[in-house]
Amino acid sequence: MEWSGVVEGPELRLVDEWQDVAVKMDARGASQLWVAPIETVSESEEGFERVYQGSQIMGVWPVDLGSADAWSAETTLHVATAREK
Numbered sequence: 001m002e003w004s005g006v007v008e009g010p011e012l013r014l015v016d017e018w019q020d021v022a023v024k025m026d027a028r029g030a031s032q033l034w035v036a037p038i039e040t041v042s043e044s045e046e047g048f049e050r051v052y053q054g055s056q057i058m059g060v061w062p063v064d065l066g067s068a069d070a071w072s073a074e075t076t077l078h079v080a081t082a083r084e085k
Contacts, residue, residue, distance in 0.1 A: 003055075007033040012057065015082045022082040027059035027075045034058045
């Protein structure tokens with residue numbers, strides 16, 4: 001998943017049909033989910049190469065820092081098969 005971008009809303013579903021895995025992330029109350037690749041640089045015989053290592057997904061919640069109210073957040077990850085049996 002060498003993709004980056006912004007997902008509007010609190011849910012994101014990712015599917016790997018080859019491995020038959022589906023992952024759904026639910027960040028209740030989040031206004032957006034930011035997705036970005038994690039990459040490293042490796043030196044090989046052919047020179048420097050960019051190597052994809054994984055992806056990061058970060059929830060963005062609207063928070064009023066001036067409020068004295070307590071604030072909490074919860075993110076749930078659901079893992080299932082991608083195809084129905």
